[in-house]
Amino acid sequence: MHPQVLLLNGPNLNRLGQREPHIYGTTTLSDVENRVRAIVERHGLHLVSKQSNHEGDLVDILQEEAPDSVGAIINPGALAHYGYALRDAVVDAAIPVIEVHISNVHKREPFRHHLVLADVVVGQIVGLGIQGYLLAAEFLCAEWSRKSASKSF
Numbered sequence: 001m002h003p004q005v006l007l008l009n010g011p012n013l014n015r016l017g018q019r020e021p022h023i024y025g026t027t028t029l030s031d032v033e034n035r036v037r038a039i040v041e042r043h044g045l046h047l048v049s050k051q052s053n054h055e056g057d058l059v060d061i062l063q064e065e066a067p068d069s070v071g072a073i074i075n076p077g078a079l080a081h082y083g084y085a086l087r088d089a090v091v092d093a094a095i096p097v098i099e100v101h102i103s104n105v106h107k108r109e110p111f112r113h114h115l116v117l118a119d120v121v122v123g124q125i126v127g128l129g130i131q132g133y134l135l136a137a138e139f140l141c142a143e144w145s146r147k148s149a150s151k152s153f
């Protein structure tokens with residue numbers, strides 16, 4: 001089995017494409033998954049993609065999948081603003097995590113400005129629409145190639 005990248009989407013992201021399209025666009029979650037999969041497979045990696053509306057499920061998935069993952073792309077949905085159990089799971093996972101938000105949360109309601117994963121992720125991509133997921137995938141794959149090349153010397 002090829003090494004894997006984990007794509008994790010939190011509450012309400014199963015509704016992408018239908019949900020508030022003026023904010024989140026019309027691309028569905030399965031389109032996003034297919035586009036991210038194409039990127040990671042081009043780099044010889046495998047994609048595991050999961051979505052849940054429940055914080056505990058996201059914690060379970062991280063605990064289960066992190067040991068086999070070279071990195072994770074996480075859009076925590078609203079859990080980004082208060083999900084401390086998810087934050088603890090990200091720390092415990094000890095893999096590079098990129099946090100993605102489709103919308104620019106800093107231009108929206110004040111409760112969206114606070115991001116509890118901010119200091120435990122490698123970086124965040126906000127406000128670039130679904131391209132954020134693709135850029136995060138490119139970054140994780142490039143880092144993985146760089147690290148594997150330096151290990152083979």
Ligand SMILES: O=C1C[C@@](O)(C(=O)O)C[C@@H](O)[C@@H]1O
Nearest residue numbers: 012076077078101102103112
């Ligand atoms: O569910 C979401 C989606 C979101 O994470 C985004 O991708 O822009 C931003 C969150 O504030 C919101 O609760």
